[in-house]
Amino acid sequence: MKVDAIQNGIVIDHITAGLAFRLYNLLGLDNLDCPVAIIKNVNSGKMGKKDIIKIDSKHPINFDVVGFVDPKATINLIKDGVLVEKMSIDMPQKLKNVIKCKNPRCITSVEQEIEHIFELTDKDNKVYRCLYCETKADI
Amino acid sequence: MRSLIDIIDLTPQEINEMIATACDIIDNPDKYSQKCKGKKLATLFFEPSTRTRLSFEAAMYELGGNVIGFSEANSSSAAKGESVADTAKTISCYADIIAMRHPKEGAPFVAAQNATIPVINAGDGGHNHPTQTLADLLTIYREKGGFDNLTVGFCGDLKFGRTVHSLINALSRYSGIKVVLISPEELKVPSYVKKNVLQANDIPYIQTTNLEEVMPQLDVLYMTRVQRERFFNEEDYLRLKDSYILDLPKLANAKSDLCIMHPLPRVNEISVAVDSDPRACYFKQVLNGKYMRMALILKLLEEAAR
Numbered sequence: 378m379k380v381d382a383i384q385n386g387i388v389i390d391h392i393t394a395g396l397a398f399r400l401y402n403l404l405g406l407d408n409l410d411c412p413v414a415i416i417k418n419v420n421s422g423k424m425g426k427k428d429i430i431k432i433d434s435k436h437p438i439n440f441d442v443v444g445f446v447d448p449k450a451t452i453n454l455i456k457d458g459v460l461v462e463k464m465s466i467d468m469p470q471k472l473k474n475v476i477k478c479k480n481p482r483c484i485t486s487v488e489q490e491i492e493h494i495f496e497l498t499d500k501d502n503k504v505y506r507c508l509y510c511e512t513k514a515d516i
Numbered sequence: 517m518r519s520l521i522d523i524i525d526l527t528p529q530e531i532n533e534m535i536a537t538a539c540d541i542i543d544n545p546d547k548y549s550q551k552c553k554g555k556k557l558a559t560l561f562f563e564p565s566t567r568t569r570l571s572f573e574a575a576m577y578e579l580g581g582n583v584i585g586f587s588e589a590n591s592s593s594a595a596k597g598e599s600v601a602d603t604a605k606t607i608s609c610y611a612d613i614i615a616m617r618h619p620k621e622g623a624p625f626v627a628a629q630n631a632t633i634p635v636i637n638a639g640d641g642g643h644n645h646p647t648q649t650l651a652d653l654l655t656i657y658r659e660k661g662g663f664d665n666l667t668v669g670f671c672g673d674l675k676f677g678r679t680v681h682s683l684i685n686a687l688s689r690y691s692g693i694k695v696v697l698i699s700p701e702e703l704k705v706p707s708y709v710k711k712n713v714l715q716a717n718d719i720p721y722i723q724t725t726n727l728e729e730v731m732p733q734l735d736v737l738y739m740t741r742v743q744r745e746r747f748f749n750e751e752d753y754l755r756l757k758d759s760y761i762l763d764l765p766k767l768a769n770a771k772s773d774l775c776i777m778h779p780l781p782r783v784n785e786i787s788v789a790v791d792s793d794p795r796a797c798y799f800k801q802v803l804n805g806k807y808m809r810m811a812l813i814l815k816l817l818e819e820a821a822r
Contacts, residue, residue: 482641484620488599491626498712509622510643513708 383433386411388453389443390429394418397428400446403475404438411436424449441469445505446516470497472505472514480512518819519628519635520812523646523682528689530815534650535657537811538804545578551814552581558611559585560603560627561638562594562618567780567802568638568647572615575809584611604631613817615647615809616640634816636809642676642743648779649682650812651805655797656736658804659775665692667733671760672740672785674699679779680740681709688717695721696730700759702752703742727760732769737762739778739785739798763787770795777801 392400397415406413411434421427432438443450444466454462472495478485485491485507495505495514505514520526526534541548557576561569564587573583586592593603600618604627607614614631616624617638624637624644639645653663660666668687670680674697684705687693695714697705704723714721724730731737742757744750761784762776778786778798790796 480621482619482621482643484600484618484622484626484640487620488601488626490599490601507622509625510641511621 382458383412383431383455384458385435386431386433386455387438388429388431388455390427390451390453391421391424392428392430392450393447394424394426394428396447396450397430400443400450401430403442403446406430406432406438409434409436439475440464440466441472442475444468445472445475448503468497468500468503471495471508472497476514478507478510478512479515480507480510483507483510483512485509517628517632517634518816519624519631519637520646520816521625521628521635521637522644523649523686525646531650531653531686534808534811534815535654537814538654538807539658541807541810548579548810548814550580552576552579552817555579555581555613555817556611557581557583557585557813558607558614559583559587559638560592560607560614560616560618561585561587562589562592562616562623563639564588565617565639567805568617568645569615571802571806572636572638572647572809572813575806575813578806579810579813581612581813585615600626601630603627604635608632612820613813634820636812636816639678642678644682645678645779646682647805647809647812648679649686650808651801652679652683652738652777652779653686654804654808655777655801656775658800659797660735660773663687663690663693666735667694667696668736668738669696669698669727669730669734670705670738670740671698671727671762673703673742673756674705674740675703676743677740680705680738681713683738684709685713688713688719693719694733695719696734697721697723698725698727698730698760699723700725700756702756703759727762728766728769731766732771734774735771736775736777737770739776739782741778741781741783741785758784761785761787762790764789764793767793767795 414431416429418426448468452464494508498506608631613634615636615638621641621643628635774795
């Protein structure tokens with residue numbers, strides 16, 4: 378299978394196999410009108426299998442989302458067809474307006490204007506909790 | 517602006533200072549009777565409460581201050597759809613300090629972010645109830661002379677019992693504490709409380725379903741009610757509500773200086789016959805709640821004035 382190299386944009390590489398769609402959805406990539414490729418289950422020397430997302434656009438993405446979904450993923454910035462920067466993304470300490478609290482008793486479930494904020498409370502186990510009610514987030 | 521949303525917002529040193537203030541209020545009430553003259557406490561109770569609201573009101577009156585507020589959501593602008601944030605901003609124009617109870621978890625935190633006066637969380641759903649914890653701490657302090665090296669048993673609804681989680685959190689900061697968790701399987705302490713509080717602070721704890729078996733070990737027994745309002749399913753509530761009932765025969769093997777506590781209201785989880793036992797401390801706890809709320813109001817108003 379051949380997917381063209383992108384000219385100007387972002388490649389999210391080394392995504393844990395199976396997480397690309399979650400990342401695609403949370404990044405809101407379905408709203409872009411540029412070419413976006415999701416490549417699943419690519420053979421990888423280090424990871425066995427991995428997913429890759431290619432975005433052929435300078436449209437900025439929320440790196441916190443990448444760190445939240447899969448801190449093992451890397452981000453490659455491409456300019457004029459050349460890799461200009463390669464970045465690792467750490468898990469963000471705070472995640473703002475990316476996911477919603479699932480606790481029906483949380484104040485965010487009834488007041489639409491409140492920002493949905495989660496804090497990293499256990500980095501080893503990737504645990505984020507709602508800032509308001511402390512309910513654990515689904516990753 | 518300093519508010520109190522969670523008991524861990526207060527350092528152990530601050531709690532000790534508030535306990536000292538509360539003890540001084542108990543010994544010298546006249547000294548404090550005009551401390552809040554000209555100040556107004558707004559009690560914003562979006563959920564019914566007798567004890568906590570009246571305790572706050574009594575506390576403010578005994579400090580010489582005044583009280584405004586409402587006791588149910590239907591008599592507030594919330595019934596018209598006003599947000600917590602707007603309510604907090606509005607009340608900041610009228611009062612000097614807010615005590616808020618709300619059925620939604622995190623609502624007092626939202627209020628504190630938007631108010632220009634201190635906000636006290638007077639209970640947010642099944643989440644936090646820090647002033648109950650302050651009442652509990654003063655009771656333990658006055659009955660046991662301190663907090664170190666106590667074995668504290670928690671019995672009943674340890675899953676939804678916010679007072680239990682807050683008190684475990686507060687006690688975890690003292691040395692030599694041992695915790696005994698007594699509950700039916702379905703109402704055990706959530707795993708995150710065990711992991712983030714008990715295990716993280718190296719607090720020895722045991723979990724059991726048998727109250728009588730562990731009774732001889734306990735210095736403090738904290739009973740709780742299985743709360744109907746925390747269940748989505750009425751059948752589950754009915755099945756679990758009578759899991760533990762403390763009566764005099766169950767106390768046969770208890771220590772002579774056991775301190776029996778309960779955040780109240782009780783339904784039937786402590787037999788009325790226990791009330792006359794000198795080890796019953798739950799009505800002292802109510803009184804202690806008022807004194808600690810007085811100490812808290814004083815502290816937050818003094819800090820706001822700086």
